[in-house]
Amino acid sequence: MRRTLWFLLRLGLVVALAVWVAQRPGTLRLDWQGYIVQTQVGVVAAALLVLAVVAYVLVRLFLLLWRSPRRFGAGRRTSRRTRGYQALSRGFLAVASGDTAAASRLADKAEALLNEPSLTLLLSAQAAQLAGDEAAAAGHYAAMRDRGAALKQPDMAFVGLRGLALQALAAGKTRQALELAQEAQALKPKARWPLLTQFDLQARAGDWTAAATTLDALTSAKALPPETLRRHRAALLVERSRAAEAEGNQDQALALARKAHDLEPGSVPAAVQAARLLAATGSARAATRALEQAWRASPHPDLAAAWGAAGEKAGDAADPLARVKRLEALVAIDATVPEAHVALADAAVEARLWGLARGHLTRALTLRPSARVYRRLAAVAVAEHGEGPEERGHLAQAAKAAADPAWVCRSCGGVNPAWGALCAHCGGFDTLAWRLPGGAAQGSVPAETLGFLPPPEPGAEGGEGAGAGSRLSGRLPSFTLASLRPGRRS
């Protein structure tokens, strides 16, 4: 409507102008270099109008021709980018849905259409991995690392390094994985996976000192829950104390063990290690105090055994009666703890006090029936009366009784004969918990979430270990889930 009005207005103006010129007739005369042109004013006005229109049309035509190639090129580039990003997003979806053929086709397409190496290389690497071509994937990840460094794009280099590190871990190349994780950490000091990977590899290799340094970095990066960090630190301290003791460095061993015990007073291995070293230096009272503290948190047989041995001088023959007396004090702390009665019964058996042994084993049974208490009763029956129906009765009960708790790996479910910072089956660090074996294997639980798992049985930690040499000796049948965890020792 407005356009029409505007048009009519302009038309009116032109007509008015034409009428105005027509009502004022006259002639124009041009005299130039001997040429003479004489014409009506109306004709001149009409000619000027036609000239203006032609000039306008020519300018518009020229501008259109001048701009069109650029406009055409820009349109083409936009369409290329759009198709490239479409290929990229569909490619990542194909990877996620496991469509090998589509993934590699779309990866090639995206790479041809887009100049976004951080994204197209990642898609190509993932597509190659999906197709099982690890070498090609490694090439793409390495390209990401190198081009990221060259283009000053640490994010791209970091992703490339992660891909390479995961490949190295899967292939069991732990040294290479460690170096890649260190390189990635240099790019992003607070990032989680480089630190966790380094810590896991160092701990699995038994490099306790390096693992302790990495644990400091993990702590300042707040990469794990505080209780997990504390438990890991205590486990490392116990292992470092054991290593120092094995090297004959008793003072350092004791200092490390006390640190572990102070950090985690409820930890069985820390208390046992500290108590044993304290007792060796003649501090039987301090040893008993450490054991009592852990015992109140988790009454564990290893603590009872260390308690029984706490007053004995190294090298002297053990006095069974003195041991019985010491363990009576342990029972006195809390008489409702079956472990205390079992430990006292064991000391009584050594002292050949059959009645006392039988009494405490029976008491332990009323508190919690268990296979190993029935087996001990059978042994007492044999020692006292020889083989017979009483022994067989206890053994039959033992076969029916509930299983006893053991050092079970939270990661692979394997049962370890003694506590160690590393699982003897899967090599996982700080995965052992004192609990009932069987049915509770959590092979797929990522290591970093394990800290949230509550201890299902009294006594979540600790125990006297069998020493670093025997932990990974493989004399126990390997648990099947252990093979699911990549990156064991190289």
Ligand SMILES: [Zn+2]
């Ligand atoms: Zn394990």
